[in-house]
Amino acid sequence: MKAQTAGAAERGNDVTRPRILVVGAGFAGVECVRRLERKLSPDEADVTLVTPFSYQLYLPLLPQVASGVLTPQSIALSLRRSARYRTRIIPGGAIGVDLKAKVCVVRTITDRIVNEPYDYLVLAPGSVTRTFDIPGLTDNAFGMKTLAEAAYIRDHVISQLDLADASQDPAERASRLQFVVVGGGYAGTETAACLQKLTHSAVRRYPRLDPKLIKWHLIDIAPKLMPELGDKLGRSAQEVLRRRGIEVSLGVSIAKAGPEEVTFTDGRVVPTHTLIWTAGVVASPLIATLDAETVRGRLAVTPEMTLPGSDGVFALGDSAAVPDLAKGEEGAVCPPTAQHAMRQGKAVADNVIATLRGAPLQPYEHKDLGLVVDLGGRDAVSKPLGVELRGLPAQVAARGYHWWALRTGVAKVRVATNWTLNALAGDDFVRTGFQARRPAKLKDFEYTDTYLTPEQVRAHVEGSRPAAG
Structure with missing residues (x-):
């Protein structure tokens, strides 16, 4: 692999301008960049x-892509559509930061290693799927964190129906029609609910398959489903799932995972499959x-989202433990949700601009607006501003919030059109070709083994500097 150090010769006259480097194109990073483009003059x-991809993924709607309600393009918001677009995009991922040298080490999508110097650094790299040392997990499980994973899972689920329909073996047919989702949070609950809707509708097109053979399992080690919603709404969501035939098992996890069977911790x-x-x-x-202080794995930052002891470094979103001033509790940090990330992005941009212009920084404070959970069809549970909603009113609140939160008018039109078409015409249950002969699992989508250690970062940065003389 080659190493490249950006220098004055590459930038020409631009070297005199401060360099702001933003890592990550999630809700936090994109909102920060957009605000910088609006408020800073080009000079x-x-x-x-x-970022590996030049789009912002609207993550809360990912289960609806997996179930075919929405097309992948509808929730992938292009970063190049902005009328004020002038940001330089490096297609890749940051794999290390040398805070003393003020250099970010980036691995591009072609596996080239480049050094990107900065004057101001905004860290919004987001999060990765949390896994445990469970035998066979990363080799046999699918994740639901990226657009590619959602599209792949849709292909995989439909392929199981196709293969079960074609099989003459009752045991194989039964195993292909059982599906296990681990995680009773929003992502897991919505994924199980939306995909169960998909298989429930699709099985009508498979006259050789007995609908009773299709079984969905949702398991979580926690004693409650989505505890953030409260006991009543959590129970309501659980009842909706059970009414649909989804078996919900709480206090249970995975003991081991194989290519054709899963063992639960209850035996x-x-x-x-x-x-x-x-x-x-x-x-x-x-x-x-x-090599900085963390709080449960997230960077410890000030209420202004600066990194203590590091000049010009800001951190926000899922990877930062931003103090939650609105709660007024000692040690409370903001949850890793989209509504906080979007607002933190704007607040960090304002603080970066304030630093540039010598103005005082402002602390971040936001009172949580509530939670919405879309269970597909007319089923939903929501708690906007503390008001508990169920059924159709909750669905209106959930989809209304998501539609409003989409950043561009084009995305809003696409999503609204997809929802309308799906409600009127249903799904065609078409596989798009992601399901290849060699299956792709959790370990194939999230490259968590590509990062450097602090020592490797320093050695790389030192080794790539031009020799004096």
């Missing part, structure tokens, strides 16, 4: 964004390369 600073063995793992997230491994 005030250069803005660079490090049950479920023959299945589909294990979807959504049991939470952890901060990006990039955070460990900084």
